[in-house]
Amino acid sequence: MEKVLCVFFVFLIYKTVIFAQEEGEECELDEADGVLGECKPSYMCSYADRLINKEIKQPTVCFISSSGITFVCCPNTPYQTGILGRTFYDSINGRLTYGDIDCRYTGQFPLVCCKRKPITAATRLNNRLGEDCDRKSNTKTAEACKACYTYQKPRSSNIVCSEESGNRIAGGEPAAIEQFPHMVVLGTRVEQKAGSTSPDIVWIGAGTLITETFVLTAAHVLYSPDNGKIQYALLGTSNKKDLRNGILRYIVQWIRHKMYTVGSHYHDIALVELDFRVPISKFIRPACLPVEGIVPDKIPTQMTVAGWGRTGQYADATQQLMQGDMQIQSTQVCRKGLRSRYHNWDPNIMFCAKAETADTCYGDSGGPLMAPLKENSMLCGYYVVGIVSYGTVCGVNSSGAYTKVTNQGYLEWISSTIWPQPSV
Secondary structure (H helix, E strand, C coil), X not given: CHHHHHHHHHHHHHHHHHCCCCCCXXXXXXCCCCCEEEEEEHHHCHHHHHHHHCCCCCCCEEEECCCCCEEEEEEXXXXXXXXXXXXXXXXXXXXXXXXXXXXECCCCCCCEEEECCCCCCCCCCCCHHHHHHHHHCCCCCHHHHXXXXXXXXXXXXXXXXXXHCCCCCCCCEECCCCCCCCEEEEEEECCCCCCCCCCCEEEEEEEEECCCCEEEECHHHXXXXXXXXXXXXXXXXXXXXXXXXXXXXXXXXXXXXXXXXXXXXXCCCEEEEECXXXXXXXXXXXXXXXXXXXXXXXXXXXXXXXXXXXXXXXXXXXXXXXXXXXXXXXXXXXXXXXXXXCECCCCCCEEEEECCCCCCCCCCCCCEEXXXXXXXXXXXXXXXXXXXXXXXXXXXXXXXXXXXXXXXHHHHHHHHHHCCCCCC
């Protein structure tokens, strides 16, 4: 037994020495012939994270630093090769989703496409609080009601809800790490210079996790004129540079509302689907949709907004998640402040909010305007009322526009997309 352990130990050392390279140096993946990459810390390579945690495979190791950090061969464009390489270029991980069809491509044939299984809640309701969903809810949104009771923690005397811990001050205060576990930052890849150790991701906007695989965001966030389609979702951290402790997921499906048109402020709502389920924890937990059985009879006029956007009109985007309290404004105020000759205000699908010392800005788009569940549902957590859409000048006590998630048409569209009803 001792000889076996000794040989194994020597083998590991030998393997590390043989493949030792410099950080940023070009390398070739053992698991994908002909695919090149560069040596990066494992926590900065989402490809390695997927292999280790989801496919239970070992990535190609370049070397282990003196401080114990494992550097892996991180592919630049792992599935560009092959006759369908251009089609699957944006997928990064070789997976594209078209409606209820999943296709995977490794650079070689055969191309594998399968019909997807219907999406169901990961766990059954573990308490009786959600049993009224079928009775209270619109039948088209009952699944959204059940999902809320599935994901949220029941309120009790020995549980302190995150939204009640500490004092929140309107004005762009840093958010606590566990305060908004449904927050997601969305980004896309950028061309990276050789030898660079910074992540090859630029963060575009935000979103709200509403199931273990779906994120609610604004339609205009899905595509950046400068950087193209969003590719990544980072969850489980309040600092968007914290790729080591956060969980990075690929986006495999982009679903704009069917009535949205590029450049318009109308129907600015969308869903994106992640490549794998995210683990539910105190740092990652979906928010609820504002459906019957969840929201109070009267929705409050003061709510909370959170995001990683700029802290002022000419300031840089913040790395730390910020939050502030916003006051819902009347339709008359919204019309006056946000109407233009190209755009009429429609209170059925949008509303506006503002605060004296806080505002949403570039980079906050797609994030939620939310309210705590509180006693009406006996649950901890938040429900989403609006999606950050657009504004005029940020940071000067001006109103910002939000997509009205409480619109019944939007709620039914979200529900039918995530939880499609079986055809009769």
